[in-house]
Amino acid sequence: MSAQVRDSHINLSHGGGGRAMRSLIDEVFLGAFGKPHADAMQDSATLALADMVRHGDRLAFTTDSYVVDPLFFPGADIGALAVAGTVNDLAVSGARPMFLSCGMVLEEGLTLETLRRVTASMRRMAERAGVSIVTGDTKVVERGAADKLFINTSGIGVIPAGITISAAAARPGDAVILSGALGEHGVAILIARNQLALDADVESDCRPLHELVAAILRACPSTRCLRDATRGGIATVLNEFASSSGVGIRIRENALPMRETVRGACEILGLDPLYLANEGKLVAVVPGQDADRALAAMRADPAGADAAIIGEVTRDPNGMVVMQTAFGGERIVDMLVGEQLPRIC
């Protein structure tokens, strides 16, 4: 290994392609992610097809960028999010996640200590998710040109033969299952931003879902739709299912798992938990007759301990999501327009 990075802060030379960048990559990135392949310092990682073919017959390939503010928040941080988020995108495609890339844009002045904390967190999450980070890139931009640290991860996974997950596959009579309590990530971030003078004990639910998905697919290979309910919350996922599949979805407010602290925060802030971001929850649509089996399999997995059947797929109203309110009324759950803005009174 080459020389230690002695600087305490990132400066432009760390992205300059020279010695400083080399030692940053060696120490910080390879130090954290390991050298899985002898040729890790080549221009591309090479992945053995034979390894992949054993697990399935199609590749899943996805990418996502992470720009969360603040970088660290109760329950997780940008690094954990960048790994788990991409792992989950692969998992809900039915794929077994295998390889990740990691591109970082660093703002001049970022402390090395922060960067090390983030890469250590990425390493831990990658180990937990059973994936290798095999290729990467680093750019340093001038102060003000980025906000501390942006991460892009792309991921490759393998889809087992016979598994077809699609947002367009829901059929009337199917059951809709949510894997756990709503809105924790969204509320944790709002509180961590500290603009609300609100103190509540809520942690981000950030976690990898690949094992939960594997459990669902074992119990119910004919699972129709899976999606992790990140930005836009479960309302967005359900609307995507309803419009892609040309069906209606009816959910029951009473059935939605939610922690009291999240409910309380939503109540105070005038936010609708259906639209809050999650980072460790998925929505599954399974044939009605498989619902109990799928639910039991989910509850047996730690990531799905609070899973619940929240509703069912109906023929009408086409492309719409309707919620039976706990109060006894009924309302449409629409797509969100823009961002959720707090109401004034």
Next chain:
Amino acid sequence: MRYVDEFRDPAKARALVQDIERLLRRIPASRRRPLQVMEVCGGHTHTIFRYGIQQMLPDDIEFVHGPGCPVCVLPMGRVDDCVALAERPEVIFATFGDAMRVPGSRKSLLKAKAEGADVRMVYSPLDALAMARKHPDREVIFFGLGFETTMPSTAMTLIQARAQGVRNFSLFCNHITIIPTIKAILDSPDLRLDGFLGPGHVSMVIGTRPYEFIARHYGRPIAIAGFEPLDILQSTWMVLKQMAEGRFEVENQYGRVVPTDGNARALGAIAEVFELREFFEWRGLGSIDHSGVRIRAEYAAFDAERRFGVPNVSIADPRSCQCGEVLKGVIKPHQCKVFGTACTPETPLGSLMVSSEGACAAYHSYGRRAVTEAVPA
């Protein structure tokens, strides 16, 4: 959640709906065409849609969503003034989140922000004052809007700013007052309303007496209502009971919060800082006498209108817009010519489509199914 779930009990709701049905049978069928009850406050509109209350009630009774969403009644010219202030290079323009999407004649604050104006979302006027102290080299303008509900906190903030000698803080005052507007609605020739749910939070400040003219001069029942779904059902029941018994009174369903005489301290702060304007322009309703307040001369140093000057050009509502008729209950949101076509939550023409409390936006997002059933294709 204690103190909240009690007000959302579905069994109590069913019992109340049955009581309402019984009351309706005592009101002559000729009057049920259907009966129109206006909920004045946008917060009530929100509750009605969020809990699906209209669908729980018989067709004989219909909620009309009134002018009590301060964002919705903001005229385009005032939004243009906001944008002009926000675009000044020395200005940090602090606003409640809701107001950012309201369309002006050229753009919204959200768009101005994207184009480089320093527009920041705050949760309270005190946040804006703190921002002014933190940025002594900038001019922080707080966009004050809302009824008597938000007026006291804005007034207290100006009082504090003066006491602390903060020189780079001012208010763009768009506060409005509900009573003259209810009166204007009651005076309008196409009025059909049978009763009112009175605004709960406003009444917490002004008390229940200012509404007495509604019962006395206009012969309409009114119940000041809370914001939980059972509050809405119970107040509706109270209004219908008055109708069935031929009474017209101001009743207070929200007694746990609303005192008869209002809140003297809050009223004192309002009187210290604000005075009535001759008239104020309302979106959809036009100019209404004494319906807005401005900053008193003693606080002129904190008045953004005096300090910076604003274009103050009155912009007519788009001709295709029928916000006014919706606000008065003459038509339902989906009966507007541009509802869901030229005017959607993504591209609102009228501001009733902007705020989640706006009748049209609420109809669009929560009530579309009821609409599709009600209107033959």
